[in-house]
Amino acid sequence: MMSWPAAAVVRWLILALWLALWELLPMTGLLPELFLPALSKTLGVLYLDRQIYFAALLITLYEVACSMLIACGLGILVGALIGGIALLRELLLPVFSSLYAVPIVILYPIFTAWFGIGSSSKIAFAGIYGFFPVMLSTAAGIRTIEPQFLLAARSMGANLPQLVTRVIIPASLPTVFAGLRLGGALTIIGVVVSEMLTASAGIGYLVTLNRTILDSPRVFAGILAILVLAIAYYMMARALERRMVVWQAAGRQQRLAPRLGSAAMPAPTAA
Amino acid sequence: MTRTQIIATRLALLALVLAAWELLPRLGVVNPLLLPPLSQVLGVLGDLIGRASVQEAVAVTALEVIVAFLIAVPLGAAAGIVIAENEYLSDIFKPMLFYVFSIPKSIFLPMFILLFGIGFQQKVAYAAFTTGFVVLMSATAAVESVRADHVLVARSYGATPMQILWRVYVPSMLPFLLETLRISMIFNFTGVMIAEMYASRTGIGHLIANWGENFQMPQLFAGVIVLSAVAIIFNEAVRALEVRCSTWRT
Amino acid sequence: MQHLANLTELRGGAAEPAIAVDGLSHVYAGADGGVAALVDIRLAVGKGRFVVIVGPSGCGKTSLLMMLAGLRQASQGSILCLGRPMPLPDPQRVGVIFQEASLFPWLTALDNIEFPLSLRGVPRAERRQRATAMLSLVGLEGFGERYPHELSGGMKQRVSIARGLIQDPPLLLMDEPFAALDEQTRMTMGHELLRIWSTTNKTVVFVTHSLTEAVYLADEVLVMSARPGRIVDHIEVTLPRPRRYDMMATSLFGQLRDRIWQQIRKLPDGA
Numbered sequence: 001m002m003s004w005p006a007a008a009v010v011r012w013l014i015l016a017l018w019l020a021l022w023e024l025l026p027m028t029g030l031l032p033e034l035f036l037p038a039l040s041k042t043l044g045v046l047y048l049d050r051q052i053y054f055a056a057l058l059i060t061l062y063e064v065a066c067s068m069l070i071a072c073g074l075g076i077l078v079g080a081l082i083g084g085i086a087l088l089r090e091l092l093l094p095v096f097s098s099l100y101a102v103p104i105v106i107l108y109p110i111f112t113a114w115f116g117i118g119s120s121s122k123i124a125f126a127g128i129y130g131f132f133p134v135m136l137s138t139a140a141g142i143r144t145i146e147p148q149f150l151l152a153a154r155s156m157g158a159n160l161p162q163l164v165t166r167v168i169i170p171a172s173l174p175t176v177f178a179g180l181r182l183g184g185a186l187t188i189i190g191v192v193v194s195e196m197l198t199a200s201a202g203i204g205y206l207v208t209l210n211r212t213i214l215d216s217p218r219v220f221a222g223i224l225a226i227l228v229l230a231i232a233y234y235m236m237a238r239a240l241e242r243r244m245v246v247w248q249a250a251g252r253q254q255r256l257a258p259r260l261g262s263a264a265m266p267a268p269t270a271a
Numbered sequence: 272m273t274r275t276q277i278i279a280t281r282l283a284l285l286a287l288v289l290a291a292w293e294l295l296p297r298l299g300v301v302n303p304l305l306l307p308p309l310s311q312v313l314g315v316l317g318d319l320i321g322r323a324s325v326q327e328a329v330a331v332t333a334l335e336v337i338v339a340f341l342i343a344v345p346l347g348a349a350a351g352i353v354i355a356e357n358e359y360l361s362d363i364f365k366p367m368l369f370y371v372f373s374i375p376k377s378i379f380l381p382m383f384i385l386l387f388g389i390g391f392q393q394k395v396a397y398a399a400f401t402t403g404f405v406v407l408m409s410a411t412a413a414v415e416s417v418r419a420d421h422v423l424v425a426r427s428y429g430a431t432p433m434q435i436l437w438r439v440y441v442p443s444m445l446p447f448l449l450e451t452l453r454i455s456m457i458f459n460f461t462g463v464m465i466a467e468m469y470a471s472r473t474g475i476g477h478l479i480a481n482w483g484e485n486f487q488m489p490q491l492f493a494g495v496i497v498l499s500a501v502a503i504i505f506n507e508a509v510r511a512l513e514v515r516c517s518t519w520r521t
Numbered sequence: 522m523q524h525l526a527n528l529t530e531l532r533g534g535a536a537e538p539a540i541a542v543d544g545l546s547h548v549y550a551g552a553d554g555g556v557a558a559l560v561d562i563r564l565a566v567g568k569g570r571f572v573v574i575v576g577p578s579g580c581g582k583t584s585l586l587m588m589l590a591g592l593r594q595a596s597q598g599s600i601l602c603l604g605r606p607m608p609l610p611d612p613q614r615v616g617v618i619f620q621e622a623s624l625f626p627w628l629t630a631l632d633n634i635e636f637p638l639s640l641r642g643v644p645r646a647e648r649r650q651r652a653t654a655m656l657s658l659v660g661l662e663g664f665g666e667r668y669p670h671e672l673s674g675g676m677k678q679r680v681s682i683a684r685g686l687i688q689d690p691p692l693l694l695m696d697e698p699f700a701a702l703d704e705q706t707r708m709t710m711g712h713e714l715l716r717i718w719s720t721t722n723k724t725v726v727f728v729t730h731s732l733t734e735a736v737y738l739a740d741e742v743l744v745m746s747a748r749p750g751r752i753v754d755h756i757e758v759t760l761p762r763p764r765r766y767d768m769m770a771t772s773l774f775g776q777l778r779d780r781i782w783q784q785i786r787k788l789p790d791g792a
Contacts, residue, residue: 011363098503098507101503102498109468146623152619155590156617156636156640156684157610162640166636166639170627188375192377193375223381226375227374230373231373233373
């Protein structure tokens with residue numbers, strides 16, 4: 001019986017296969033160059049126009065950073081408050097999780113009308129786009145802090161400031177980091193979408209621009225840049241999360257998948 | 272707080288928001304060109320619903336949403352079930368799914384346009400593409416939620432695979448499946464909207480983008496209100512159904 | 522219907538009791554007038570005694586313990602620990618050990634043990650020294666740098682005990698600390714606890730629903746009725762110390778267990 005190769009190996013093989021197809025299918029004419037330019041051509045164009053792409057990337061990154069401040073900063077804060085304070089939770093959480101059903105993208109034209117086609121509208125949009133899921137996720141995560149911790153700390157004579165700094169904050173770190181990871185992924189998505197729709201700068205804008213002039217290699221150069229950005233962010237966030245909360249990883253090995261999109265975790269990027 | 276108190280408070284908050292929407296522009300606190308008063312928006316809304324062009328756009332969008340959904344759900348579910356059931360495939364593909372989710376799929380829109388041109392097929396294909404992944408992931412979770420010990424008990428009583436499927440898996444997964452449909456529809460709707468707003472000559476999304484470009488704010492807000500209402504109503508309806516079917520779930 | 526006599530006066534002798542409870546009643550507020558949890562509890566625990574409170578689930582024994590610890594206030598009656606009331610937790614007077622070890626997962630074993638000292642601002646070196654001493658006392662030398670997720674259930678409870686002991690409180694309250702452990706570990710831990718107790722001379726109030734544990738560990742057993750909780754019996758355990766496992770096979774052990782069981786089985790209204 002042939003033994004199957006390890007899963008990780010297969011994943012790398014799949015990736016290699018993708019890259020190979022990306023190169024070969026257009027090269028051999030099996031796929032029209034207009035639809036899928038060869039990988040080498042895409043990389044060539046990316047290198048050629050590297051200054052343009054780099055400048056655009058900076059703008060995109062700037063917008064992502066600013067909207068992360070909104071999405072994660074506000075999202076985690078509001079989520080902690082709503083999740084932690086019973087009254088607010090009962091009152092507001094169902095409302096927010098109902099609002100989650102609305103496709104936020106339809107608000108984008110409002111933002112461009114208000115803020116113009118520059119970075120502000122992107123930041124506003126991506127900020128809100130990321131805010132809801134991060135808030136919902138944090139609200140759910142806050143409730144997983146065991147009340148026993150607070151009881152134990154009180155029995156040891158901790159006063160209120162100590163309860164907050166020595167118990168609540170450390171206990172919420174995993175939730176906070178999950179929120180950061182989620183927020184970053186979503187703001188990248190939000191910024192890219194808005195740059196593609198109406199913009200004057202940024203990688204998404206470049207992609208749209210080149211599409212309208214049917215310059216496929218440059219379109220794909222932009223796509224590649226975004227892919228790298230998104231994946232790099234994910235890997236960084238995971239690595240950071242793992243290091244910061246090493247005790248969490250071991251303890252939570254067999255968590256059940258949280259109910260998708262209910263008042264708990266929203267669907268994209270289940271923790 | 273009792274149930275009625277909660278509902279009353281929420282209604283009060285809503286009334287407050289609506290009142291602000293009406294008064295702030297009217298009083299000039301906020302520029303009424305940027306934020307038209309609520310009454311104006313509602314008036315325009317009433318007018319728009321009557322227009323044939325708007326009704327056509329709604330029909331187009333609805334059709335795209337439905338078709339994309341009908342494509343994405345079976346394909347995504349099948350893929351998800353296959354992955355969940357096979358441990359080897361599971362090990363290979365599940366870690367990849369997290370990466371996939373971090374990628375903004377809207378970046379692939381140009382590819383669909385290059386392939387299909389601008390039109391119905393492109394939008395449906397794109398929406399099905401984005402929705403398919405969500406369905407896949409949810410289906411995987413749904414299958415994994417079926418407890419192994421339940422299956423074991425059934426097998427120990429001699430149940431055939433068919434019986435196990437219908438009498439253990441399906442009831443176990445039913446609430447999950449409804450939730451899957453609900454979440455997938457949210458993503459599906461979003462996908463269609465993005466496609467329509469990006470490059471399209473028809474559909475509500477296109478109308479909204481147009482109104483935005485031309486600074487027709489009352490129409491824009493009217494469109495947003497209607498779409499939001501539809502989305503929320505659908506969501507709550509399915510949620511109510513979920514609750515009915517899952518009283519046994521912890 | 523004859524109510525079982527609410528027995529007082531445990532053997533504390535002429536010396537002032539370590540714990541004196543008088544006329545303690547507690548009613549939980551509720552929409553329909555409240556639920557009586559405890560009724561007219563009176564007891565006195567002598568210094569250095571090991572007293573076990575045993576009763577059915579929901580009889581209020583945990584509530585009673587929470588009140589002795591200052592974590593909750595009774596609606597009526599008085600509690601004096603070492604002659605003074607307990608309006609707030611006082612970890613230097615009363616140490617509390619819970620059923621869930623409630624170790625903070627983000628701290629190592631040693632960090633957990635010294636946590637109460639760090640709340641009070643005790644300098645690092647002294648904290649570390651005392652914590653290490655406690656670690657040895659509970660038999661976990663060498664495990665100080667482990668995280669809770671790396672420890673077994675029994676080990677976690679040992680750390681929890683060490684944490685309760687570190688401020689050397691004369692009184693120790695334990696709320697079903699071994700309930701979450703399997704039976705074999707329970708027996709070992711019970712034995713360990715007696716060893717630690719005999720070397721430190723503390724007054725212990727131990728709550729359990731295990732009859733065997735009650736008889737094995739205690740000098741005196743207080744039996745509580747089902748809700749609303751009253752003390753319905755007070756049993757002196759005349760088994761010699763140090764206790765040995767083979768005492769469990771003696772007829773005296775069986776008689777004592779049986780007596781407890783008879784009391785618990787009776788319905789509150791003397792059926």
